[in-house]
Amino acid sequence: MRQIVLDTETTGINPKLGNRVIEIGCVELVNRMLTGNNFHVYINPERDSEEGALNVHGLTTEFLSDKPKFREIAQRFHDYIQGAELVIHNAPFDMGFLNHEYRLLNMPPLEGHISGVIDTLAVAKEMRPGKRNSLDALCDFFGISNAHRKLHGALLDAELLADVYLSMTRGQNSLGMDVEEEVQVGGVLLEPVPLADIIVLPASDDELAAHEDTLNGLDKAVKGSCIWRAALALPAA
Structure with missing residues (x-):
């Protein structure tokens, strides 16, 4: 082209x-x-x-x-x-x-x-x-x-x-590991990014602690267990 x-x-x-x-x-x-x-x-x-x-x-x-x-x-x-x-x-x-x-x-x-x-x-x-x-x-x-x-x-x-x-227009992969998804924006076909190019950074201990504090605050606000606790408790697919 x-x-x-x-x-x-x-x-x-x-x-x-x-x-x-x-x-x-x-x-x-x-x-x-x-x-x-x-x-x-x-x-x-x-x-x-x-x-x-x-x-x-x-x-x-x-x-x-x-x-x-x-x-x-x-x-x-x-x-x-x-x-x-x-x-x-x-x-x-x-x-x-x-x-x-x-x-x-x-x-x-x-x-x-x-x-x-x-x-x-x-x-x-x-x-x-x-x-x-x-x-x-x-x-x-x-x-x-x-x-x-x-x-x-x-x-x-x-x-x-x-x-x-x-x-x-560089594009993005599907979140699925085996399927590449075609994406269009404004009629422009975006090209998929190779999975090898996707960098995954795990949360640090400080970030995990801050996340837990946030969930505790939500629990307190709803006077129970917030929906994010329930989501975390779901078994992995």
Whole structure:
């Protein structure tokens, strides 16, 4: 399976107001392995960035002035993503901007040239409801270092997102010892973790003592034996 982890930077947040794509960064995965066949380009949007956007990405009009226009890189980008599944954080935003650029060139929408789109923000919200699920928050959650990310950059963000995506779709075994369970989150099939990779840490004496104190407190509260005592007394299967 060929997947392209993609990110863009733009002059603002709404293409209907004339905002344009100024950077595209892509990282290629084949069978969940990084290939190093990445795609990265800066683009001259032929307009200034809005102040809020400029504060995010730091790509000035002067820096972009000698970069190619989107029409000059469109075919190369199109060929690169052809037939791949795209992995994007907040996919409607990036897809909306890229399809806007395609429309300006009378090109058909991206959806007709790719095999599908995975929105990692939607997957993260399903996995972590009510939590912050920005790229930075997910890097923290999965232990991925983003200390070098001072400003947003399309290629850097795509590289970080690739690590996040691989982490969030790594999967989990069934609790049964003999059966591997297929799990899907947001339509994404999670891969099982080999049993040899599951580390079991027994409780320490202090932890066991603290657990016993908790059960004693529950016994006292119910003036008898709490249900956890009964569960502990059940014979092993």
